[in-house]
Amino acid sequence: MAPYRVLVVDDSAFMRKIICDLIKQDPRFTIVATAGTGAEALLALKQYKPDAITMDLEMPEMNGLEALKQIMRIQPTPVIMISGISEDGTRETIKALQLGAFDFIRKPSTAVSPQEVGQQLLEKLSVAVMTRSKPVPAVPRPEAVKKPAPPQETRKPEEPKLPEPEKIVKPEIKFKPAGRPAVAKPPKREQQRPQKITGSFTDIVAVGTSTGGPRALHQLIGDLPSGFPAPVLVVQHMPPRFTRSLAQRLDSFSNLKVMEAEQGQQVHAGHVYIAPGGLHMELTERAGQYYIHLSETPPRSGHRPSVDVLFESLLPYPKLRRHAVIMTGMGSDGAKGMKSLVEQGIPTAVAEAEETCVVFGMPRSAIEAGAATTVLPLHSIGNFLVSAVGRNSSSS
The missing domain is CATH 3.40.50.180 (Methylesterase CheB, C-terminal domain)
Structure with a gap:
């Protein structure tokens, strides 16, 4: 069986190398391409049709969240987010999971060693590629009741004209698109938030x-x-x-x-x-x-x-x-x-x-x-x- 094809996306060349080296430890996976921005990731997605993607959150030109939205729209693919542990990083990671990311790992740091990150990443990639053949049906998502949701853009962004990501020559593998469709939104709820309940419950x-x-x-x-x-x-x-x-x-x-x-x-x-x-x-x-x-x-x-x-x-x-x-x-x-x-x-x-x-x-x-x-x-x-x-x- 040919190795599963992985696209690695990170604006840091150093971090791309670390992630690639961790993935290469498992012969079931091969790095089909890398990308330094979300825009480059979309080009690589169309050209190489990877089985899974690792995606940094913070990148120039098009960040990980915007790239994830586009991936889920044009060619749903399992995405493992690479997250920092800052407050902004954790908040954006949760948002990514609700937008359709398969899972996430934390970046290597003094608290999380590269070995631990590599083990987690390979485990999550293994499950992602094994489950991607069966799309998960869309489920309705409730609208915000405390704060109005921001309006959605109606126009489609132009496809970026950026250099192609680096190539790794591999035999062409037939690819069957799969993944989780975008989440549909039901009509906005009109219920009010409850008052604090201090009585007993059964x-x-x-x-x-x-x-x-x-x-x-x-x-x-x-x-x-x-x-x-x-x-x-x-x-x-x-x-x-x-x-x-x-x-x-x-x-x-x-x-x-x-x-x-x-x-x-x-x-x-x-x-x-x-x-x-x-x-x-x-x-x-x-x-x-x-x-x-x-x-x-x-x-x-x-x-x-x-x-x-x-x-x-x-x-x-x-x-x-x-x-x-x-x-x-x-x-x-x-x-x-x-x-x-x-x-x-x-x-x-x-x-x-x-x-x-x-x-x-x-x-x-x-x-x-x-x-x-x-x-x-x-x-x-x-x-x-x-x-x-x-x-x-x-x-x-």
Whole structure:
């Protein structure tokens, strides 16, 4: 089998070399071309038709976000974003994931060694090229309710006239375009943001996700109405700093209050709590009230935060009606914890259907373990939760 063809895009020649050298360590991949700007990347995309792309965020002439938008429009291809850890970098990375980027890695730094970056990059590229043959259907994206979304451009930008990227001579390989279509927008929501809810609640929702999760969470949380009578606890596999940007981004598009969870924080209905990167998140109870507990205990199945840790923390509270959801992601995190909850008779245990998953690993594991009692496409999960929680609220 011919190696998978990768296009490396970065305005730094030094960083391009580092990324290329890391990728070349795996004989399954070959560098088909490199590019120094987003504009050059679009030319290389048409000429070389790569199987995957690594894309820097900050570049002259056309940055990574603009290039990503064009790639998703003209020739959807798995894109791994190369992100810095600055506040702007994390915020733009989250935006890229919601625009269709497959995943991201952090640039090599004093905190992240080239060896660690290389391992992560090869792992993500491997999954990207394996899943790209099955396009993920478009899912509706909610409009912002706190801030109006910026108007979209109606005219198409002219194709840049720039030098062709450097070539690597390879035999022509037949290419079948695939990828995730652009996200459609439904009519703007008119709901108002809820007031802070300090009273008791009878239901709680716990959600676990990984690769493809930011986009899936955008859909799910956007489908929950203001006044949703349950708290929502979320574990998204993501490094520190990025979860805060994720929470801020989701909050700007949600009817609920979305935040990165804090140690000892009281849990309220109508609020969404995102586990901080690098910390496990658990539910605890004191004097009839529920709180967030964060810890640096060892990773579970290589993850911290872990979905299993979150789900298992709900086991001591059978008086709550617990609703568990596992969505797109690599691996099997969450299946064991969901299985334990199902054995206690929880009313809701949902796995996302393969047809809408970016990566079907985590939902598949839950289904095969007999943990998921319901399998739904992404666009149906929010309404299902509204109905499940609403049935109890109306009867109480």
